[in-house]
Amino acid sequence: MTRKVDGRGDSETFEELRPLMFSIAYRMLASVTEAEDVVQEAFVRHQQALDQGVDIASPKAYLSTVVTRLSIDLLRSAVKRRESYVGQWLPEPLLTDDDADPQAHAEQADSLSMAFLLVLERLNPVERAVFLLHDVFGYGYDEIAAVVGKSETNCRQLAARARRHVKAEKPRFQASAEQGDALAARFFAAFTQGDLDGLVGMLAKDAVAYGDGGGKAPQWSLPVVGADRVARLFAGMSREVRTHRITVELHQVNGQPGAVLRTPDGQLVNVFVLDIVDGVVQTVRSVINPDKLRHLGPVADVRAIRDEHRVRRD
Structure with missing residues (x-):
């Protein structure tokens, strides 16, 4: 068109x-x-x-x-x-x-x-x-x-x-943008460090994580529900982030606190956005489908990155 x-x-x-x-x-x-x-x-x-x-x-x-x-x-x-x-x-x-x-x-x-x-x-x-x-x-x-x-x-x-x-x-959100940004900074710092207890402490008890890979990138297929399960999910992902030297950049995404993940050469891996309610993270949404990220710049081949890591590890 x-x-x-x-x-x-x-x-x-x-x-x-x-x-x-x-x-x-x-x-x-x-x-x-x-x-x-x-x-x-x-x-x-x-x-x-x-x-x-x-x-x-x-x-x-x-x-x-x-x-x-x-x-x-x-x-x-x-x-x-x-x-x-x-x-x-x-x-x-x-x-x-x-x-x-x-x-x-x-x-x-x-x-x-x-x-x-x-x-x-x-x-x-x-x-x-x-x-x-x-x-x-x-x-x-x-x-x-x-x-x-x-x-x-x-x-x-x-x-x-x-x-x-x-x-x-209609969703409710954190009233103060500054408080929301501060909580997001702590959340993604805990994520990169694999701080399980820190993640649990920032998540609502009924927190939910949604992921969109569109069948074109590895992603969890069903919502992950509960603070403990979401925290374990992110603590597990943090190991891959550190292994592949992926950077986590804080951004505003759709008017909400979020982050963009990139490979060392700047290619996009993933975009996260947080819904913050009553001072805790209520919802995490993850978009890793490459077709939905191309407008933001060059997109990494996440499957290839994971396959290369497995070869080196074996």
Whole structure:
């Protein structure tokens, strides 16, 4: 789908509206690569319309419509792919370190977190679009009706139904970003050191770890539940981290405390993100599927690394 936008005349519109369009597409699709493709296609169509002499009174309205409709189509086509996905499915991680605004950080943690995106997965594509456009991005129901091709009354009903689902399952997070970052730093330090007792002390009793390898990288296939089991899992992984001299870099991931793991030559191995509630780690999510990490840079062949280690050890 990716094509380059013709730079003849509308680069200012692109620069001004691209962040908003990407924000809509990413929350709709939970995929960085698909969101970037959708946004690029929307601007190509916008440029083509201008080249054909179409009078576009509001580029924002035009682009919002195209981005949302393309996203709805992709979500509908993704249903079968999700059903046949190997192991647990998680969103593509988005690094959000550049955000220095505390208020913006809170908003990100609320509507960008993996936990929130997973709640949105339970809505149908149109409900998801209406809810996001109204409750997250502040579009009016008259604008949304034009985007999704439904009446304002219907859009209000869709938003209300979606809101009930989201409210029932909406995740809670650590109120203070500073406290969350500090706990994450201690957690990943304990992880790299293989400090089992330290890990247990930072995990909620009913903590859960989810992993997404997509069948393309080694990963635990089912959720790991309970502080002791999660701590043992991470203490075990720490031995591989030290053996392969893998570095653990602290990052904000989807508005939450997290970390990126890299090989000594800088290739990506894994991305972790933490949900912190009431001062402890409630949930750990691990994305190691290489297809979901390529937008962040070169990705390591984890299977090859493990095989090489076994050969040397034997």
